[in-house]
Amino acid sequence: MKLIHITDTHFVKPGEMLFGLDPKARLDAAIEDINKQHADADLAVITGDLTHWGQREAFAALKLSLSALQIPVKLILGNHDDRILFKQTFPDAVLDENGFVQEVVDTPAGRLLLLDTNLEGTHAGWYCEERLAWMEKELDRSGDLPLFLFMHHPPCKLHLEPMDQIGLVQADAFREVVEPHAHKIRHIFFGHIHRPVAGSWLDIPMSTIRSTNHQVWLDFSARDSIPGSSEPPAYAIALIDDESVVVHFHDYLDASEKYEMGGVSYSDWSEPDAAA
Numbered sequence: 001m002k003l004i005h006i007t008d009t010h011f012v013k014p015g016e017m018l019f020g021l022d023p024k025a026r027l028d029a030a031i032e033d034i035n036k037q038h039a040d041a042d043l044a045v046i047t048g049d050l051t052h053w054g055q056r057e058a059f060a061a062l063k064l065s066l067s068a069l070q071i072p073v074k075l076i077l078g079n080h081d082d083r084i085l086f087k088q089t090f091p092d093a094v095l096d097e098n099g100f101v102q103e104v105v106d107t108p109a110g111r112l113l114l115l116d117t118n119l120e121g122t123h124a125g126w127y128c129e130e131r132l133a134w135m136e137k138e139l140d141r142s143g144d145l146p147l148f149l150f151m152h153h154p155p156c157k158l159h160l161e162p163m164d165q166i167g168l169v170q171a172d173a174f175r176e177v178v179e180p181h182a183h184k185i186r187h188i189f190f191g192h193i194h195r196p197v198a199g200s201w202l203d204i205p206m207s208t209i210r211s212t213n214h215q216v217w218l219d220f221s222a223r224d225s226i227p228g229s230s231e232p233p234a235y236a237i238a239l240i241d242d243e244s245v246v247v248h249f250h251d252y253l254d255a256s257e258k259y260e261m262g263g264v265s266y267s268d269w270s271e272p273d274a275a276a
Contacts, residue, residue: 001042008192076101077101079122124169215230232254
């Protein structure tokens with residue numbers, strides 16, 4: 001299975017800019033690149049912060065851009081999004097029994113659980129008792145199926161203080177529900193951080209990527225404010241089979257020089273001086 005991970009598109013009203021950048025133009029460039037290189041992908045998932053201010057016009061612009069994507073796409077909410085306007089703009093979005101934007105997607109690689117960590121009025125992640133109960137039920141119902149979780153906020157601290165301050169509030173309760181099923185969860189994909197990060201939690205591999213718009217600069221000394229940067233935007237390509245989950249981070253607008261490293265056959269690279 002090939003899966004495309006996109007996050008933090010941060011759409012604003014058409015014609016407006018955000019941090020000197022055009023979120024629509026940058027996502028449109030990602031879509032063009034995905035259509036060109038990965039039209040064989042099974043699915044794309046956008047892990048939240050679809051918009052920046054939660055505006056109706058921003059959701060409408062996002063819907064228009066996504067209409068050009070040649071592969072199926074699933075959307076989940078982030079802290080910048082408005083759930084009511086999202087549901088009005090995307091009426092076919094699947095909701096759980098409590099109206100949260102949560103669903104189960106069965107794929108050739110296993111079962112995806114798409115989680116809703118949005119709470120109006122806060123940038124922190126929120127996973128209330130109703131949502132925890134839904135996730136626990138779905139984890140139990142999944143039996144021995146391999147699982148993949150998609151969420152906006154990371155499930156644990158990432159040691160970036162300003163971002164950890166707006167992390168998942170119910171992290172302990174979330175862990176209690178997930179831990180008994182950790183052995184069958186193959187990967188957690190999340191957003192929110194605007195940086196390429198990979199690691200593990202409860203021995204579950206996890207990863208996130210840069211936004212398609214603005215980024216968070218890697219500064220471990222930052223405490224009270226989030227350091228921004230104009231690093232290139234990215235999306236990720238996850239290649240999944242029975243033995244492995246391989247995630248490639250692709251800086252699709254990277255303008256650095258590209259070239260063929262000719263003159264040496266790949267079979268010679270094991271020789272100490274071959275690539276000197």
